[in-house]
Amino acid sequence: MNYEPVIGLEVHVQIKTKSKAFCGCSTEFGAEPNSQVCPVCLGFPGSLPVLNASFLDAAIKVAVALGCQVQEFTKFDRKHYFYPDLPKNYQISQYDLPLALNGFVDIELESGAKRIRVKRVHLEEDAGKLIHADKMSLVDFNRTGMPLLEIVSEPDLYSPQEAYEYLNNLKSILSYLDISDCDMEKGSLRCDANISVRPKGEEKLGIKSELKNLNSFRAVRDSLTYEIERQVGALGVGEKIIQETRLWDDKESKTYSMRSKGEAKDYRYFPDPDLPPFIIKFSKVDEIRKALPELPKEKQVRLMRDFGLSEYDAGILVFSKKDAEYSEDCMRKYPKENKKQVANLLIGPLLSEANNRNCRLVGLDLSAENLLELIDYVDSNKISHLTAKIVLTEMIDTKKKASVIIQEKNLVQISDTSSLNISIEEVIKENDKSVQDFKNGKENALMFLVGQVMKKTKGKANPKILQELLRGRLKDA
Amino acid sequence: MQITKDTVKYVAALARIELKEEELARLSGQLEGILNFIDKLKEADVSQVSPTSHILTVNNVLRKDELKTSLKPEKVLNNAPHKEGTSFVVPKVI
Ligand SMILES: [Zn+2]
DSSP: OOEEEEEEEEEEEEOOOSBOSSSSOBOOTTOOTTSSOOTTTTTOTTOOOOEEHHHHHHHHHHHHHTTOEEOSEEOOEEEEOOOTTOTTSEEEEOOSSOSEEEEEEEEEETTEEEEEEEEEEEEEEOOOEEEEOSSEEEEEOTTTTOEEEEEEEOSOBOSHHHHHHHHHHHHHHHHHHTSOOOOTTTTSEEEEEEEEEEETTOOSOOOOEEEEEEOSHHHHHHHHHHHHHHHHHHHHTTOOOOOEEEEEETTTTEEEEOOOOTTTTOOOOEEOTTSOOEEOOHHHHHHHHHTOOOOHHHHHHHHHHHHOOOHHHHHHHTSSHHHHHHHHHHHHHOOSSOOHHHHHHIIIIIHHHHHHTTSOTGGGOOOHHHHHHHHHHHHTTSSOHHHHHHHHHHHHHHOOOHHHHHHHTTOOOBOOHHHHHHHHHHHHHHOHHHHHHHHTTOTHHHHHHHHHHHHHTTTOBOHHHHHHHHHHHHHHO | OOOOHHHHHHHHHHTTOOOOHHHHHHHHHHHHHHHHHHGGGGGSOOTTOOOOSOSSSOOOOEEOSOOOOOOOHHHHTTTOSSEETTEEEEEOOO
16 A cells, blocks of 8 residues: 655744743853753742743744734643653643744745645743763753744645755744754754654544654654654554654664653643733734845845846755855855856855855855955956866865965966967877877867866866867967 | 542642552542532633633733843752752653
């Protein structure tokens, strides 16, 4: 039987505020354990949580950017469970009246564009951090009460690749909004995945497992691929899938069943009596909507229009906000009308340099001015594209300017006919057979001779001029 | 509503507490009494009352995103039965 997977994702993004969600403790990362806690985030009796206004504003910003309907009335609920990372024994979250509903994220697939629906966006607080030692667990409550947004997709994703694209696009939007570091390593962006399989053509959803411990987008994709195979395999031999939480083991590349938390799903939500509800006026939402920065899709369209880039090229460049700004700066400062030369360099050699170094374009620390100086050398035929690539690597490694490297290594192309003619004469003398071959109509022989002159000039001969000179010289010979 | 021993066991498991057999019997009676008492609310006519999530009429209570001094770790850990450095220590939970 043919099965199809159905995937829904829950993304938690930590909002970048100075203080926590409901108290004045710092949100700074990496402080000494339990040095950023107070009676409120530790849930001491008599303490009173009060919502951080910047947290709410950032949440509305995300909701609007995702095309959600921000709800006029929203409230906080207590989600109860007992675990050492939760000092209050409940988490302040939102249950039946979340901040926002019904948004979407558009993704690009080989088969075309697809709209993934966002079911809801709600505010909540983070739990503490457990560090597991040999025979005990250490508890640090600094993360307790950190402002989190939970973004829940509808089960609209039908392959691990679609899930991967959704996450990348969502992260791109969030990074443009500048409301979070979106750093998975620091835990400011986290993702859980719900996955089930069903026979193709079947409407009803299968029984899902919830995947946790997904520490990268790649881990999300790989764990989903594994889980689809596991579920389809189990169904194939007549086993039943049970609803459970499974942990992804990145080293082993497989998921395993988490020790059953019993009835831990029974969270016994009820409205938090400490937090009065919120009425969000349309005017407030509208004000935030009007102040939204340019989003990736809009920037893509503008780069296409302003700089004549293809949809594909623009799509690559807008992915990261900082890279997009850098690329735009380079193209704006480039004096020529046609920006293709710059775009090609950014998407080609520069992006591969960045990938090799595991960083973004801006991480290469190459100023627009220095990059444009290099391009000018190519444009004026002083160096070839090939040499430009070598110079580029050197620029990134040594932080030297293109002009300095080209001078130091004597890389300027030889366009001067008299000095090229000397090499040409030598090559003609040394390669009598090829000269004859060319005269007998073998076009390939010319390329061989060009190569020989190139060798003599250590690759610095201007290929166009060289070819013209050589052709002319052979006609006369 | 009838509260069986199994229901009490279930609720106890959620609360992470262990109960002895005689406690299960006693508590099931007590819980039943409490719930029956609360059921009295059902007698109230609420057809003209809209649902509420909060007893106060205030809303939109917000604070500025400003830092306040946190507690000193020594103070935070003052009552902890087990600690290591400035972390609480609990039995291994994974
Ligand atoms: Zn606090």
